[in-house]
Amino acid sequence: MLTIKNYINGALVEPISKKYIDNYNPSTGKVFSLCPDSDEQDVEMAYQAANAAFEQWSNTSAEKRSKIMLRISSLIEKNIEKFAEAETMDQGKPLWLSRNGEIPRAVSNIHFFGTAIEHFASEAHPMGNHAVNYTLRTPIGVVGCISPWNLPLYLFTWKIAPAIASGNCVVAKPSEITPYTAYLLSEICIEAGLPAGVLNIVHGLGAKVGSAITSHVGIKAISFTGGTKTGAEIARVAAPMFKKLSLELGGKNPNIIFADCDFEKMLTETLRSSFLNQGEICLCGSRIFIERPIYEKFKKAFVEKVKVELVVGNPMQADTKVGSIVSKMHFEKILSYIELAKQEGGSVLCGGNAVKLQGEFAEGWYIAPTVIEGLQYNCRTNQEEIFGPVVTITPFDTEEEVLHMANSTEYGLACTIWTENLTRAHRMSFAIRAGIVWINCWLLRDLRTPFGGVKNSGVGREGGWEALRFFTEPKNVCIKI
Ligand code: NAD
Numbered sequence: 338m339l340t341i342k343n344y345i346n347g348a349l350v351e352p353i354s355k356k357y358i359d360n361y362n363p364s365t366g367k368v369f370s371l372c373p374d375s376d377e378q379d380v381e382m383a384y385q386a387a388n389a390a391f392e393q394w395s396n397t398s399a400e401k402r403s404k405i406m407l408r409i410s411s412l413i414e415k416n417i418e419k420f421a422e423a424e425t426m427d428q429g430k431p432l433w434l435s436r437n438g439e440i441p442r443a444v445s446n447i448h449f450f451g452t453a454i455e456h457f458a459s460e461a462h463p464m465g466n467h468a469v470n471y472t473l474r475t476p477i478g479v480v481g482c483i484s485p486w487n488l489p490l491y492l493f494t495w496k497i498a499p500a501i502a503s504g505n506c507v508v509a510k511p512s513e514i515t516p517y518t519a520y521l522l523s524e525i526c527i528e529a530g531l532p533a534g535v536l537n538i539v540h541g542l543g544a545k546v547g548s549a550i551t552s553h554v555g556i557k558a559i560s561f562t563g564g565t566k567t568g569a570e571i572a573r574v575a576a577p578m579f580k581k582l583s584l585e586l587g588g589k590n591p592n593i594i595f596a597d598c599d600f601e602k603m604l605t606e607t608l609r610s611s612f613l614n615q616g617e618i619c620l621c622g623s624r625i626f627i628e629r630p631i632y633e634k635f636k637k638a639f640v641e642k643v644k645v646e647l648v649v650g651n652p653m654q655a656d657t658k659v660g661s662i663v664s665k666m667h668f669e670k671i672l673s674y675i676e677l678a679k680q681e682g683g684s685v686l687c688g689g690n691a692v693k694l695q696g697e698f699a700e701g702w703y704i705a706p707t708v709i710e711g712l713q714y715n716c717r718t719n720q721e722e723i724f725g726p727v728v729t730i731t732p733f734d735t736e737e738e739v740l741h742m743a744n745s746t747e748y749g750l751a752c753t754i755w756t757e758n759l760t761r762a763h764r765m766s767f768a769i770r771a772g773i774v775w776i777n778c779w780l781l782r783d784l785r786t787p788f789g790g791v792k793n794s795g796v797g798r799e800g801g802w803e804a805l806r807f808f809t810e811p812k813n814v815c816i817k818i
Pocket of ligand 1: 488
């Protein structure tokens with residue numbers, strides 16, 4: 338059985354306690370590897386290594402840091418098949434998605450920040466001819482990066498890359514539910530010659546490793562992606578210690594479809610925005626609002642498409658569109674929300690059930706893509722994050738009404754709007770309370786743009802200069818001429 342190791346001070350090491358957690362392959366429901374059950378002692382060791390490496394790494398030229406990062410990204414690319422298989426085995430997403438989406442994006446993340454750092458500049462503020470201010474941007478020191486299980490390597494590298502590019506040293510924790518590709522990344526970092534201590538990966542539970550990182554006095558900034566409740570706990574611990582915080586949290590995103598949209602394009606994309614990665618993407622549009630004149634047409638076409646096209650199956654199989662749910666606990670949570678939807682008066686138009694596969698996959702965790710109608714916009718099913726292959730459909734009559742429903746949740750991460758009316762697209766984008774708006778598309782990403790949410794979807798922005806600014810401290814120097 339595969340035994341995953343921590344990556345501390347440039348070496349792969351066992352947790353000090355020698356304890357491990359079972360790590361499941363969700364497609365079979367069986368344990369396939371052991372994940373270190375690390376604790377605050379391992380975090381301390383990682384911190385010491387990071388702190389010792391900081392002086393040299395922060396004084397290494399951006400060009401040199403960039404070269405090492407580009408080596409790491411090209412080594413992942415060279416091993417893409419190995420990474421893709423590992424991600425699918427660990428997370429349950431279809432192999433084609435790991436191969437064409439998740440792992441290439443991890444490669445891009447490292448490449449993007451590895452090159453961005455060579456172009457990163459700071460400002461100058463001249464005061465006529467009698468003084469000049471310039472801003473120095475220096476790395477923070479040792480920073481913590483904590484990531485979730487839904488896009489494991491993609492989100493892990495999205496944090497680590499800007500942190501190390503800007504000269505920090507990192508203590509990082511991937512989700513204990515999906516540790517495999519972070520482990521493969523540590524092997525690649527060794528091969529690429531990343532100096533010892535620059536990146537340290539400590540595997541284990543959130544309540545032990547995560548909280549040890551958050552509460553460590555020497556770790557000055559925390560970049561976290563995960564659930565809103567966990568984010569609140571991290572803020573509670575880190576705020577009185579005056580740590581810099583970037584929190585990317587949950588969502589309950591609206592997908593707003595007007596009658597004048599390009600119907601076929603919208604339909605194809607709505608299938609993706611509803612069910613890609615089993616609906617386990619924080620950006621998925623789980624509340625679909627349809628303008629009444631096309632409600633019946635949409636409902637018929639969408640449900641038909643879900644039934645015909647979305648094959649639920651073994652994620653390694655090429656024609657599988659919906660793989661397995663990441664864990665038994667999450668599988669049960671999603672099913673309990675489907676039950677709740679029924680209690681709240683919803684009608685299940687398709688799906689609504691667990692799917693049992695044959696043979697070695699019989700114990701895997703699968704749920705049929707589910708479409709529900711007939712719910713009030715403010716019921717729990719339409720307000721709470723389910724984070725699975727479950728969407729609701731709701732008709733609307735006016736812009737005001739749909740804006741009210743769309744903005745009614747505690748979340749404000751992303752929104753998708755389908756309309757051919759340019760003026761309305763701008764008007765709606767302005768009024769919607771979300772950090773990200775897609776018009777006539779979904780998940781079209783440019784890594785330079787600010788990424789993050791409002792309300793309980795988070796604090797701060799990732800991506801582009803925003804991330805490099807987060808991981809550096811500005812210092813103003815004023816010189817009198
Ligand atoms: P989670 O909050 O349970 O866990 C996320 C990470 O935090 C894991 O590594 C976990 O071990 C760690 N953790 C748990 N308790 C901790 C604590 N007390 N202190 C420090 N760390 C702790 O989230 P999850 O179930 O892994 O991920 C799903 C959630 O992530 C969903 O809510 C989803 O919307 C959100 N998400 C948000 C974004 C975004 O960009 N906004 C992206 C992906 C996922």
